[in-house]
Amino acid sequence: MTDPLVVPPPGAGPPLTMTAPSGVATPLAVEARGIVKRFPGVLANNDVDFDLRRGEVHALLGENGAGKSTLMNILAGLYRPDAGEIRVEGAAVAFGSPRDAIAAGLGMVHQHFTLVPSQTVTENILLGLDRPRFLLRERRSEAEVAALANRFGMRIDPTARIWQLSVGEQQRVEILKMLYRGARILIMDEPTAVLAPQEADDLFATLRTMTAEGRSVVFISHKLGEVLAIADRVTVMRRGEVTAAGLPTAGATKADLARLMVGRSVLESLDRSDVELGPVVLDVRAVSASNDRELPALRGVSLQVRAGEIVGIAAVAGNGQGELAEVITGLRACSGEILVGGEPVANRSAATALRQGVAHVPADRASVGSAPNLSLTDNLIMKRYREAPVARGWLVDDAAARTLADGLRETYRIAAPTVDTEVRLLSGGNLQRAILAREIETQPGLLVAVQPTRGLDVGAIESVHRLLLEMRSAGAAILLISEELEEILALADRVDVMYEGRIVGSMPVAEAEIGRIGLLMTGGDDDSGAREAGPTAVAQ
Ligand SMILES: Nc1ncnc2c1ncn2[C@@H]1O[C@H](COP(=O)(O)OP(=O)(O)OP(=O)(O)O)[C@@H](O)[C@H]1O
Ligand SMILES: [Mg+2]
Structure with missing residues (x-):
């Protein structure tokens, strides 16, 4: 595979073609078999199979905590599976890091971005590529980034600093970062959760340009209408298992998808x-x-x-x-x-x-809404540690705090192994439930x-x-x-x-x-x- 230290040309050169020589089956972009992943107290992926074809948008659906992000984090080299096999474009792979995944042409855009706010769009895209920095190079890189953005229909100023950008623009930078490194397979974890409808349409146009070139996209979303609109096929997960594998979206309805997700009709x-x-x-x-x-x-x-x-x-x-x-x-x-x-x-x-x-459920649940490195208990009592029963004199009564947190975990059905789990380990939806529980409970x-x-x-x-x-x-x-x-x-x-x-x-x-x-x-x-x-x- 490509040496990650050698800079690939933007977008890895000419458009990829979808046509295989006649009689030869095109290998799947990704083929995962029997993936198992355990976390303390949770079986997040239980013998999961997943196929991604070339040139398709494949949606991944499932309830909060079903194991979608975990599966994709495994494909993207962030987690190692406890068992299972992964092939990328026909070749068996075992990624030790996201860097390995990218070298194999597979990149992921996460729910939370990882950009450096004080740096420019281009600097962020080049970050980690270990290239010496010269002013002249920077100009050339900016031009490359602009050309790449243009090719995929993304509006972005390569010289803008990240803090000046809207969330939608930051997402474009994350996508460009992957394309610049030559990603042929792009995994997007709830990309539209942070986008306005117009921005989502723009993103879909970009994704279509990508698949028309033979790239493949995995698209995680809770929005059933979107899944039907953008995806060719959909895989549904429930409690760590696949309940529908690669179902064509043509002819499916929202109600069908909802039923597959929660195992009952949701009306x-x-x-x-x-x-x-x-x-x-x-x-x-x-x-x-x-x-x-x-x-x-x-x-x-x-x-x-x-x-x-x-x-x-x-x-x-x-x-x-x-x-x-x-x-x-x-x-x-x-x-x-x-x-x-x-x-x-x-x-x-x-x-x-x-x-x-005044209670507040903020839009930014990860940094404004919660303290990621603190436990679920600490996050739940954050607004009432000065009151009884949690406060005892100047001290926080740990036992009382845990009892209270346990009660809230039950009532609001926050899926977490224990109340001592750090909230950064919760699935996106479960973190949102925790914030709602805390705010609503202040009455x-x-x-x-x-x-x-x-x-x-x-x-x-x-x-x-x-x-x-x-x-x-x-x-x-x-x-x-x-x-x-x-x-x-x-x-x-x-x-x-x-x-x-x-x-x-x-x-x-x-x-x-x-x-x-x-x-x-x-x-x-x-x-x-x-x-x-x-x-x-x-x-x-
Ligand atoms: N690093 C981790 N350590 C411990 N538990 C984890 C970790 N990552 C995920 N989990 C747990 O694994 C389960 C699956 O989580 P995952 O994030 O894959 O769900 P999801 O389907 O993406 O949900 P959502 O729709 O809410 O984002 C959850 O119970 C979650 O708390
Ligand atoms: Mg998730």
Whole structure:
């Protein structure tokens, strides 16, 4: 195989062809047989077979903790299997590291990116290639990166620094990193969980360009509609085993896939009873704020959420909804006023917000939402270690903390071997459950939930929706920020549409029309939208 120290040309040269000489069967891109992987207390992969054909997009589906990421981490050289065989393009392989996998043409883009924020796109792509750095070389490398991005239809500035990029752009850098190293097989672990619908479409276009060249893609996702749209075949896993192997997606329905995943038919029917609205809990008055790039993100936003009410914020990613959550939860400075239960919380601290009964399920669950290297117990008690029964004088009562954590693990069905497991070892969906458990259990007056079901499997989404409605019935005020319009329409009482930092429309969900919301979300003002955006329009 290629020496990893020798730099392959960008994209490993000419397009690969799919046609084999007649009479000779094209070898599978990847063929895995009898893969077994145990972790302490978990059989994550139990005799798993997996085939990837050349030029296909193959989706991998399954409940949270089913073993999808584990299987792919094995293929990508990150974990060694306890048993099993892997062939790549016909040749038996045994990877000792991701570097070996890449040398064999197999690259993986993980759920959490591994880019260096202070470095440029090109620097990140070259990182680890052990090339001497000269200015002239850098120019040439930038041109190569630009050409490669162009070839696969990815918009990216090779000289931009990572911290300046949106999540979608960072993902493109991760993909380019793999293509630059000559990956013919690309594994993507829940790539669309962090993307806005438009960005997801762009990604799909890129994936199609890749498969048209004979490259192969493994695509892990919980979004059944997406799987049907992009994948040629789908493999479904359940509790470490394959329950459907390489099923063609043509002719399959979402309901079919859901049944294969959870072993029962999933039909969401939410009991959404009427709730008497209480007093205003959250009062946001003419709030403006900048984003991380010092550009205006919120421009005079006013909104209210009352006790027993769910207000949904519908917006395409990057239109200020993330910053809105941050100013309310004390994580970002702003101008204007924010009252929670009548008390000002703007420009105080996260601790102040917490004392005012504000809970927060952040979009970034790995770095903002949790402490990856701490145990499940520590993460679950993080917001109440100062209270009984966890606090005992100045000390934390370990036994009480563990009992409490054990209870939450049961109630919220967080799959973890023990409450002592570090949360970085949890599957993506189970980490999200842990954060939800912690936040909901503080019995907040106000919950700011950002993408609360991102990364959850269909069954788990159903239970989170139930939990949110129960909180509403109990009189909590909920601000639900979601890019899933269906989720907002299913849960919210009112929907506020945000576009470029402004609320451009607000309506009871009972009167909401998807078409109109979609138009408002993309800045297509109809008359009423323009009227509602009036004051800010004048301010321009
Ligand atoms: N490094 C590890 N150490 C211990 N346990 C692990 C490790 N990695 C995964 N696990 C466990 O193995 C099981 C399978 O996890 P995996 O991450 O493969 O699930 P998944 O199908 O990707 O789920 P999700 O949809 O939530 O991402 C889980 O119970 C998880 O906690
Ligand atoms: Mg996973």
